[in-house]
Amino acid sequence: MEFFQVVTVAEARKILSNHWPRLKRKTVVCELTQALGRELVEDIVAQENVPGFTRSTVDGFAVRSGDTFGASEGAPALLRVIGEVPMGARAELALNPGEAAAVSTGGMLPQGADAVVMLEHTETLPGGWINVLKPVAPKENVMAEGEDVRKGRTVLKAGRRLRPQDLGVLAALGQREVKVWEPWRVGILATGNEIVPVDARPGPGQVRDINSYTLWGLIRSCGAEPKLYGIVPDDLACLREKLSEALEENQVVLLSGGSSVGTRDLTLDLLHHWAQDGVLFHGVSIRPGKPTLAAIVNDKIVFGLPGHPVSSMISFELFVGPLLKYGCYRDPEEEPAVEATLVRSLSSDAGREDYVRVRLERGEDGGLVAVPLPGKSGLISTMVQADGFIRIPLEKAGLEAGSRVKVKLFT
Amino acid sequence: MEFFQVVTVAEARKILSNHWPRLKRKTVVCELTQALGRELVEDIVAQENVPGFTRSTVDGFAVRSGDTFGASEGAPALLRVIGEVPMGARAELALNPGEAAAVSTGGMLPQGADAVVMLEHTETLPGGWINVLKPVAPKENVMAEGEDVRKGRTVLKAGRRLRPQDLGVLAALGQREVKVWEPWRVGILATGNEIVPVDARPGPGQVRDINSYTLWGLIRSCGAEPKLYGIVPDDLACLREKLSEALEENQVVLLSGGSSVGTRDLTLDLLHHWAQDGVLFHGVSIRPGKPTLAAIVNDKIVFGLPGHPVSSMISFELFVGPLLKYGCYRDPEEEPAVEATLVRSLSSDAGREDYVRVRLERGEDGGLVAVPLPGKSGLISTMVQADGFIRIPLEKAGLEAGSRVKVKLFT
Numbered sequence: 001m002e003f004f005q006v007v008t009v010a011e012a013r014k015i016l017s018n019h020w021p022r023l024k025r026k027t028v029v030c031e032l033t034q035a036l037g038r039e040l041v042e043d044i045v046a047q048e049n050v051p052g053f054t055r056s057t058v059d060g061f062a063v064r065s066g067d068t069f070g071a072s073e074g075a076p077a078l079l080r081v082i083g084e085v086p087m088g089a090r091a092e093l094a095l096n097p098g099e100a101a102a103v104s105t106g107g108m109l110p111q112g113a114d115a116v117v118m119l120e121h122t123e124t125l126p127g128g129w130i131n132v133l134k135p136v137a138p139k140e141n142v143m144a145e146g147e148d149v150r151k152g153r154t155v156l157k158a159g160r161r162l163r164p165q166d167l168g169v170l171a172a173l174g175q176r177e178v179k180v181w182e183p184w185r186v187g188i189l190a191t192g193n194e195i196v197p198v199d200a201r202p203g204p205g206q207v208r209d210i211n212s213y214t215l216w217g218l219i220r221s222c223g224a225e226p227k228l229y230g231i232v233p234d235d236l237a238c239l240r241e242k243l244s245e246a247l248e249e250n251q252v253v254l255l256s257g258g259s260s261v262g263t264r265d266l267t268l269d270l271l272h273h274w275a276q277d278g279v280l281f282h283g284v285s286i287r288p289g290k291p292t293l294a295a296i297v298n299d300k301i302v303f304g305l306p307g308h309p310v311s312s313m314i315s316f317e318l319f320v321g322p323l324l325k326y327g328c329y330r331d332p333e334e335e336p337a338v339e340a341t342l343v344r345s346l347s348s349d350a351g352r353e354d355y356v357r358v359r360l361e362r363g364e365d366g367g368l369v370a371v372p373l374p375g376k377s378g379l380i381s382t383m384v385q386a387d388g389f390i391r392i393p394l395e396k397a398g399l400e401a402g403s404r405v406k407v408k409l410f411t
Numbered sequence: 412m413e414f415f416q417v418v419t420v421a422e423a424r425k426i427l428s429n430h431w432p433r434l435k436r437k438t439v440v441c442e443l444t445q446a447l448g449r450e451l452v453e454d455i456v457a458q459e460n461v462p463g464f465t466r467s468t469v470d471g472f473a474v475r476s477g478d479t480f481g482a483s484e485g486a487p488a489l490l491r492v493i494g495e496v497p498m499g500a501r502a503e504l505a506l507n508p509g510e511a512a513a514v515s516t517g518g519m520l521p522q523g524a525d526a527v528v529m530l531e532h533t534e535t536l537p538g539g540w541i542n543v544l545k546p547v548a549p550k551e552n553v554m555a556e557g558e559d560v561r562k563g564r565t566v567l568k569a570g571r572r573l574r575p576q577d578l579g580v581l582a583a584l585g586q587r588e589v590k591v592w593e594p595w596r597v598g599i600l601a602t603g604n605e606i607v608p609v610d611a612r613p614g615p616g617q618v619r620d621i622n623s624y625t626l627w628g629l630i631r632s633c634g635a636e637p638k639l640y641g642i643v644p645d646d647l648a649c650l651r652e653k654l655s656e657a658l659e660e661n662q663v664v665l666l667s668g669g670s671s672v673g674t675r676d677l678t679l680d681l682l683h684h685w686a687q688d689g690v691l692f693h694g695v696s697i698r699p700g701k702p703t704l705a706a707i708v709n710d711k712i713v714f715g716l717p718g719h720p721v722s723s724m725i726s727f728e729l730f731v732g733p734l735l736k737y738g739c740y741r742d743p744e745e746e747p748a749v750e751a752t753l754v755r756s757l758s759s760d761a762g763r764e765d766y767v768r769v770r771l772e773r774g775e776d777g778g779l780v781a782v783p784l785p786g787k788s789g790l791i792s793t794m795v796q797a798d799g800f801i802r803i804p805l806e807k808a809g810l811e812a813g814s815r816v817k818v819k820l821f822t
């Protein structure tokens with residue numbers, strides 16, 4: 001019988017958010033490309049201006065903008081072309097009034113020039129002259145020195161998870177190496193006397209370990225470093241030994257399964273005696289995923305995840321994944337989702353969040369529809385068929401067929 | 412001057428989709444965890460039933476459902492408990508009418524039993540008897556043999572990109588290794604006399620190579636294998652040599668930059684003479700990203716991407732990324748996005764798709780708002796500040812302030 005007090009998703013997340021900053025990681029200096037997806041240890045402050053000189057953003061002619069004022073197709077401004085700016089070198093030319101210099105995109109503006117006329121707005125005349133058919137304002141078609149990044153500015157803040165464009169700006173600043181946090185290490189222990197390894201042939205009453213592999217994939221997809229610790233039988237000494245080993249080498253340990261009464265009781269016994277803050281919570285008001293458990297041991301977090309494969313994944317997505325990926329929980333509104341029309345009504349008990357697997361299809365009118373895939377939470381095949389899931393919040397008693405829903409896609 | 416005929420995004424994608432299947436890759440057999448994100452070479456057909464036996468999905472008592480019909484709190488069904496099913500072993504017991512056996516979640520159903528009563532719906536009596544307080548239907552709280560995966564069923568189709576749950580079902584089937592396609596190899600060549608490597612100090616008129624690094628990150632985020640080929644100066648022989656080398660080792664080559672007239676002309680000259688199908692297209696009706704080019708050389712695809720960092724990223728996201736990640740282009744409707752309120756009106760020319768960088772913030776009412784970050788497409792810093800982008804479709808002349816927009820987040 002389940003005697004534990006269930007908490008809401010919000011309560012569980014609040015507890016975990018408070019504990020998360022206690023976890024410790026090492027830092028590492030790595031080559032720029034290897035820093036993708038890693039988090040910065042320190043602020044990055046620009047040591048120089050980018051670009052280091054004023055350059056053209058188009059192909060055309062560098063001019064003194066004043067020379068083009070009032071120019072039109074009917075009354076073009078006539079300018080003398082005194083040369084061409086070489087790419088990748090100083091523009092040695094200097095423009096006097098009435099003069100222009102050919103310049104390519106990215107080329108340096110010559111002295112005296114303050115704007116660039118696009119090639120399309122000029123007419124080349126014989127003898128080194130051009131007609132400018134349209135006026136340019138000062139600084140038009142020009143990127144000024146330091147306009148992209150100004151020296152002294154904080155370009156990226158500590159904690160930032162580096163995206164492709166962040167690598168780009170670091171490259172612009174000449175930062176060939178960068179100091180980042182090591183990825184979170186997450187150990188996975190499968191529990192249960194009925195579980196056998198993937199390469200075993202299950203005997204009567206036995207099933208192969210599914211959750212270690214789905215969890216491995218989920219952890220990896222969050223940019224963290226998973227490690228499999230195999231299967232622990234229902235034995236207190238074994239569990240204690242394996243869990244100690246996993247806690248030694250990781251910041252987070254997932255105890256998968258232990259859905260049977262025996263394993264669950266063992267796990268609870270062990271954690272209640274071991275965890276310095278006791279068990280943080282045991283049981284969350286969600287379906288599936290209710291028997292989720294968390295505890296702090298040696299400033300590390302142990303999650304007890306449900307044994308049913310669907311529950312295990314949903315529980316991970318709700319509680320573990322966001323911390324690994326963002327270090328916090330995001331509002332559902334901020335989670336990218338696909339909008340679709342629900343084809344069937346769904347009911348839910350008030351006071352419980354429901355997560356429903358759905359497949360996306362095209363409806364009769366060609367629009368996207370979400371087809372719920374009900375089914376026992378023990379069926380991994382329903383997750384394989386699903387494209388994502390929808391959430392029925394705590395306060396809702398269900399969702400009507402025909403309503404627009406947000407589907408969070410599996411990655 | 413730009414003489415090339417621009418194509419629409421849809422036209423460009425259609426041309427590329429036609430050519431994509433020509434690209435060749437090797438296959439590799441890899442360990443299950445290493446197959447995450449890779450694509451299956453062959454269909455996976457189940458060689459056995461999962462589970463291999465009928466099991467309980469709850470903690471409780473295995474019963475003959477008929478024995479519980481009509482049971483209620485007022486008139487419970489009295490059953491004799493003849494034993495307990497051991498986990499991970501055959502249930503040796505056999506139930507006669509009026510008998511029950513204790514069983515944990517995942518345990519095997521004994522012979523004669525066809526359902527399980529949840530522990531919560533029973534009352535334990537002295538002397539090895541229980542009261543059943545609620546009837547169970549046949550098969551209730553039971554997962555039948557083969558209910559998750561039936562032997563002979565195609566579980567995963569060839570071409571499937573393996574997600575965490577797909578690893579799970581493969582594990583359930585005992586598939587320790589799996590045959591997958593090697594990741595796409597994508598070479599990156601930066602061009603332009605003004606570009607210097609990240610570890611160089613730029614001289615007058617020079618800037619460091621930004622795009623190689625943003626493209627590296629984007630390629631990697633698509634699960635493909637990027638390789639940097641450095642910077643090629645504006646010289647036909649050098650360009651031909653480097654491009655040959657990159658084509659030798661990759662299925663896709665990105666020529667970054669060449670935004671200056673000189674480089675662009677060189678690239679076009681080379682590709683027009685070299686590409687067996689000629690240049691597929693040169694110029695797309697988008698902003699930013701217009702000067703995008705594609706060509707087929709030796710059954711491989713060469714993309715010429717714009718030199719401006721913002722244009723380069725947008726062009727990659729529109730044309731290269733989806734092919735690397737999905738092998739096709741998805742409808743914008745199918746792309747996960749965050750919905751927000753646009754804080755400022757945006758205009759766009761009809762007949763052109765616009766991609767506008769935005770930052771997500773909380774508005775006065777607490778809702779998500781999208782703040783456009785206008786700015787030259789040469790400014791990588793605007794991409795660093797942006798959370799994602801919004802699309803103004805071909806047929807729209809703009810978007811009104813206050814309208815709800817879909818923001819595609821950068822990964």
